[in-house]
């Protein structure tokens with residue numbers, strides 16, 4: 001039995017990378033029975049069959065697992081969002097950050113298509129998130145802006161590109177991974193929404209320790225998190241939350257809430273607080289619907 005890393009999953013086959021070779025493998029039916037699935041990024045035990053093929057017998061324990069995009073064992077997510085087509089949505093960005101935080105993975109926020117907006121708008125978005133404590137960078141593949149900084153961030157990590165369809169993930173992957181050519185697509189100007197050019201998650205090796213996955217974009221995202229825990233994923237709340245009157249303050253309507261004061265004083269970005277309230281409500285609704 002040998003071990004390898006799943007780099008691609010297409011039509012019931014899994015391409016497994018092992019020591020420089022790629023084998024096309026099938027997973028044995030036993031996985032379905034047990035409810036286990038094979039994800040791109042999984043480390044698997046497989047039996048070689050001939051020179052090119054194999055059978056996956058076992059999925060090794062995952063260190064991390066994301067739902068959107070579906071991928072295992074990444075330790076870094078590039079959350080890509082474009083300034084335009086599709087238009088920037090801080091709510092979608094914050095929701096994606098929530099998902100990534102719940103999965104225990106570190107994000108880098110990448111604002112794409114910076115060539116299509118004024119410098120001031122681009123700076124403001126980057127500043128907002130750096131102030132909050134995230135690594136954030138504005139890039140333009142068209143003008144080659146921000147790419148070096150991002151390349152440096154990828155080094156030594158297994159990274160996946162996440163974000164809405166049409167944000168420019170595949171375009172970015174192509175710029176970051178020389179010699180690779182992921183399919184990219186025009187965004188329909190009329191609806192300002194992507195139509196999912198990328199269909200599969202695919203992991204490519206940049207060097208021994210550095211991997212990058214392109215993935216399909218999404219328009220919807222469900223985050224499974226307890227409503228009481230949403231606040232812990234808004235990292236900029238934490239220093240203020242210690243000063244709230246109530247220990248279990250949810251920063252909603254409570255008296256003596258330091259987080260709300262910080263929002264009013266402009267120390268926490270208002271857009272982040274609005275996202276928090278909405279994501280809290282959504283988590284609350286999920287809980288209520290579960291009973």
Ligand SMILES: Nc1nc2c(ncn2[C@@H]2O[C@H](COP(=O)(O)OP(=O)(O)OP(=O)(O)O)[C@@H](O)[C@H]2O)c(=O)[nH]1
Pocket residue numbers: 112113114115116139140141142143164165166167168169170171172183184185186187194195196197198199215216217218
């Ligand atoms: N002006 C400009 N356009 C860009 C830039 N990056 C990407 N685009 C355009 O954005 C469109 C969508 O790019 P893709 O890379 O296919 O987007 P994607 O995020 O991979 O989309 P899905 O695969 O559907 O999730 C294409 O028309 C790209 O040419 C950029 O830096 N500047």
Ligand SMILES: [Mg+2]
Pocket residue numbers: 169170171183184197198214215216217
């Ligand atoms: Mg794509």
Ligand SMILES: [Zn+2]
Pocket residue numbers: 241244245249250251252254256257258259260
């Ligand atoms: Zn509070």
